[in-house]
Amino acid sequence: MGKEQRQFERTDCPFEIHYRIVGEQLESWRAALSLDLSAKGARFKTEDFIELDMELLVRLVLPANRGDLIVKGQVVWARSGGPRSTEVGIVFIDVTADQVAQLDELVQFLRLRPH
Numbered sequence: 001m002g003k004e005q006r007q008f009e010r011t012d013c014p015f016e017i018h019y020r021i022v023g024e025q026l027e028s029w030r031a032a033l034s035l036d037l038s039a040k041g042a043r044f045k046t047e048d049f050i051e052l053d054m055e056l057l058v059r060l061v062l063p064a065n066r067g068d069l070i071v072k073g074q075v076v077w078a079r080s081g082g083p084r085s086t087e088v089g090i091v092f093i094d095v096t097a098d099q100v101a102q103l104d105e106l107v108q109f110l111r112l113r114p115h
């Protein structure tokens with residue numbers, strides 16, 4: 001087996017994200033803790049039940065008061081970590097080149113931050 005090669009760097013620096021299920025725009029944003037983040041996807045922990053293939057809107061706060069970035073993600077895996085605990089892996093979909101650059105910039109910022 002060859003070594004896995006990733007196009008973008010990842011960070012495991014814990015980072016609060018917010019999400020909601022696509023189609024539930026009237027619902028409040030739910031907070032979650034990102035465990036792993038790259039410009040192409042994320043892994044996070046939540047108290048909610050999340051199903052495989054669900055589409056989520058993910059809101060990330062950008063550094064240096066640059067506002068929020070909202071991207072769409074699709075759940076590629078989810079596993080229960082016990083009562084009221086689900087770990088979720090998503091891939092970002094329908095993202096623009098500018099959004100990918102902003103995500104990568106956020107990852108670089110987080111990699112420099114002590115955790």
